[in-house]
Amino acid sequence: MVLSQYTKEFKYNLNLAAPVMLGMLGHTFVSLVDNIMVGQLGATELAAVSLGNSFVFIAMSLGIGFSTAITPLVAEADTEKNFKKGKSAFKHGLFLCTVLGIFLFLMLLLAKPLMYIMDQPEEVVALAIPYLDLVGFSLIPLIIYQAFKQFSDGLSLTKYPMYATILANIINVVLNYLLIFGKFGFPEMGLVGAALGTLISRVIMVFFLWWLLRAREKAKAYVTNIKIFVLESKMLKTIISIGFPSAMQMFFEVAIFTAAIWLSGTLGQNPQAANQIALNLSSMTFMVATGLSVAAMIRVGNQKGLQNFTELRRIAMSIFFLGIILAVISALLFAGLHKVLPTIYVNLDDPINAVDTREVVAIASTLLLAAAIFQISDSLQVVALGALRGLQDVKIPTLITFVSYWGIGFPVSYYFGKEEMLGSLGIWLGLIAGLTSAAILLYFRFDYLTKKLIKFETTDVSQLDKQ
Template sequence: MQFCISGYKKHYIQTLKLGGPIMLGQLGIIIVGFADNIMVGHHSTGELAAASFVNNFFTLAFIFGIGFSYGLTPIIGTLFANQQYQEIGATLKNSLLINFIVGILLSLCMFLLLLHIDLLNQPEELLPYIIPYYILQLFSIIFAILFNSFKQFSDGSLDTQTPMWIMLGANILNIIGNYFLIYGKWGFPELGLTGAGISTLGSRILTLLTFGILFLYGNKYKPYLTGFRKGTINRFHISRLIKIGLPVGLQMGVETASFSLSVIMMGWLGSIALAAHQIVGVVTTLGFMVYYGIAAAVTIRVSNFMGKKDVPNIRRASFAGLHIILLVAVLVVIFIFCLRNQIGYLFTTEKEVVMLVALLSLPVMAYQFGDGLQILFSNALRGIRDVTYMAVAAFICHFLLSLPIGYFCGFVLNWGALGIWCGFPIGLTTLGIILYYRFNRLTRL
């Protein structure tokens, strides 16, 4: 046992050192999500329900775009391990272009959805809140995706702190902007949910501008700047980014789509179910973002070992990340269990919503371990650039397991909102097991 611990000890330390800033940055997003929903929920329950509808659809667009940009991390990690700094700069230049194109395409898709939003049969009284907030989110897609391209470049070159500080600073300004614009403080107009949308758009523009200025003028990035300026847009870089990024984007998009489509089913149950779904969705990101921070560090470390063709350390780094994630999952389950009856009151005073949040906490606790498992091994596979298999597995588990089970339990068995959430523990745990066996087989070979 002592031998095993000593073999993993350095991997625990390095993973936490890299993943800590990523986790803090992601926790900053959670805090903003909590603040947004608390402020909006106390302004009106109708606006909270509208935010649930819009955010879940835009999460699909954002997650696909961010997932696509994740294709940059293992490429940068491998180049960084071999000290190919000019090639890193040239790859970043191509990444920004292809991610800009992806941002435009996603914006067009979301615009078409807005034109046909009446087909989704959402409560009529929510549309005055939904439409302006939807438009503001639409404009912010490109800024979020381009910033993440810079972030993945920085993470892959082992600098996880710069993106963390930029994200935390922007999140603080976002919360302050929410306070002013939602409630109309200090002479600002009282805009409710629309004010939250304006503040979010402003913070996303700020993150991109800040990172762009730091990259162009900061000493830290000088080794990459020459390659960035001299590098050309070419088929080799673009095709390599698409080959890795597209399956990752699809895999993450499929997972998010299953949650987003469940929002439509929640809308069939009314505003109370939508509001409760939004609250539980924000709470469950607590575990997801921490798992992601650890798993992202695993991707960085695995891609570095991949560049050195060091398979034993690829395995050790991955399983060290798994150990940390399983420990965090235990803490998340304990946290949700202890506070399940109080969480809803942070967002609203309506007792019916609070009671439904407590009920939906049960399936959320049930899928924490499966969620951590699938996040860890999808990122480990990303580090070794085996991404197509996990996209197919994600489609099967989410669209052929999670959603059908949720519909069956929710409407055939008539379990309502609880039934809709029952599909997620089964789908996520199955996916985690499949990806574990895939990674284990490839690295043993």
């Protein structure tokens, strides 16, 4: 293997992935800001945000996962110079994402009573319910935004969603400060203020991204004159056939992290708050890997359109390699700063909650060491999923994610996460087991498919030469 044939792709891949990374980090930053600001109110409030977001994250995973179907279809059409096919993929994807966003919000409303039967602290549930109402409603603009984002990514215009996310974050920070703490004459709304800030910022994010794309010559014809209700069953079926398995892949992964939140809640509000801190920090590094996953999806989709499978494999392997390097850096940061990072989320000067605060920081510090261990497997599995989506291979990967997270990971979390066993650390050992299993199996799947495609490609060329 000549290393340079992979490393020479790093610059292009990073240029393509960096705006996606920053955009995805922006989504996580909304949660980070909510957690840090709400964390100043106390461990109970932080646990309530954790519980409310656990429901939202499950719904969000379905919406974001489904929307990824748009990217490989648009990327393939863009390479083929087929405008009609690309606009059809975007229009039908936008319609389906809008319907899905409304459906998921309604499902969240129906799911609220589950909080009372999940063995969660009563004071946490009481605060989480009103927070969930508004954050749940913000799913509608968020998933509509995802349709625009995935379309933009498919055209390799990855920086525009980043701009929209940056604006949304600035608005969210300002509104959080005003509405959580009641500054400059605004009402002091606590958790509800954080939720309202998130909702408003996401609505603005949708319109701003549309405005940016409308001003770009390459995208203008796609995002204007959209006859949203003039639909074709063939394209609807195509998007659903890719989007539904992709949604389930993301759901299976997010759901096991959500299960970790719920299992932590059975240990008490301090372990739950600590779990939220570690989860929020590890999700930041996951978004970096997600940026590479989108880059893999775009570039693999482009090469699929060109039917150049040898180049497709080389490019994907380069992205895998880059992902591992960045994951090692993240792991070293978590290991080196595991005692420092959790202190960002708590008020160390609060004498009333000093005992609880020390316990939260101690547990979160231990969990960050576990997060450091699974950085490489977490990066590899999400990048491999992106590459497989670029190939429009989604069914077998869906089965792999289910078996990895729920056949392997969850039983480990459930058994070792009991208070008499390893507690919070035991829950995260299950996450390590699930992510590592997924990474290995998904890589093997990509390796098998690309070798098979290259073999057929070589066979076809040799047959043409004989003719």
